[in-house]
Amino acid sequence: MAHPREDPPSLPTELRPYLEELVRRTRAVCGPQLVSVLAVGSLALGDYRHGRSDVDVTVVVEPSLPGSALHDLARVLAHPQLSCPAAGLELVVYGADFAIRPSGAAGYLLDLNTGPLLPDRADFDAARSPAFWYAIDRSVAHQTGLTLFGRPAREVVAAPGRPELLAAIGASVREHGDGEGHLADNRVLNGCRSVVFCRTGRWLAKRAAAREVALTEGEFRPLIEAAERSFERPRPSALPLPTTDVRAFLSWVRAQVERTAAGV
Numbered sequence: 001m002a003h004p005r006e007d008p009p010s011l012p013t014e015l016r017p018y019l020e021e022l023v024r025r026t027r028a029v030c031g032p033q034l035v036s037v038l039a040v041g042s043l044a045l046g047d048y049r050h051g052r053s054d055v056d057v058t059v060v061v062e063p064s065l066p067g068s069a070l071h072d073l074a075r076v077l078a079h080p081q082l083s084c085p086a087a088g089l090e091l092v093v094y095g096a097d098f099a100i101r102p103s104g105a106a107g108y109l110l111d112l113n114t115g116p117l118l119p120d121r122a123d124f125d126a127a128r129s130p131a132f133w134y135a136i137d138r139s140v141a142h143q144t145g146l147t148l149f150g151r152p153a154r155e156v157v158a159a160p161g162r163p164e165l166l167a168a169i170g171a172s173v174r175e176h177g178d179g180e181g182h183l184a185d186n187r188v189l190n191g192c193r194s195v196v197f198c199r200t201g202r203w204l205a206k207r208a209a210a211r212e213v214a215l216t217e218g219e220f221r222p223l224i225e226a227a228e229r230s231f232e233r234p235r236p237s238a239l240p241l242p243t244t245d246v247r248a249f250l251s252w253v254r255a256q257v258e259r260t261a262a263g264v
Helices: 013-033 041-045 067-077 132-144 162-178 184-200 206-216 218-231 243-262
Strands: 034-040 055-061 089-095 110-114 121-123 146-150
Touching: 013 034, 013 055, 013 067, 013 146, 034 041, 034 132, 041 055, 041 132, 055 132, 067 089, 067 110, 089 132, 132 162, 162 184, 162 243, 184 206, 184 218, 184 243, 206 218, 218 243
Parallel strands: 055 089
Antiparallel strands: 034 055, 034 146, 089 110, 110 121
């Protein structure tokens, strides 16, 4: 890794060459206007599963980086030009002036999705996207982001304020409650992670959060354990879960989030 801040053993072996090349290409495109490259999501939370997880990356740049460079970055990082060994790459670029301010807005300069199991998407207009995903990701980045290049995560990415963050969590639970485009196991495990955050103010990996909720909520334990078993499998072979049970669980999760938000 070019000038890494993280000890390489903290990164999965399957991803190290890919992340090295991603950092190299990002530095080549952004030059001195690159502030940080951060691993977030399952990598930051220590729960990356090869064949199932995406590679989640946050890039922070100086606001003066020209728009043409953002288009160049999307091009050179797109799969298969840069072959992604994971299910996909979800990379978000923020201006440093936005990233350092607590905000519930989307606020990105580039949102790139690419990879063997992701539909290609390169979006440069944050106003067109639901804000909640990005607010949650920045909260995770602030808490546990792994610095691949540049300044540490806590120096460049602020977490949204608690009211904005709880509103984002509520929106994410409603999104998963609808179920459109989401694997059932991921809907359940994300629900567990949301509940644990409401209880503790900390983000846990999905499976660790699932174990905590299963210990205290016996009614939902069989569903949560089934979701964990499914999560062990590659995406194409995920196990079906009872639709009624998933909806009931997410309705309960939504109530927990709303109760927590009401007490802020």
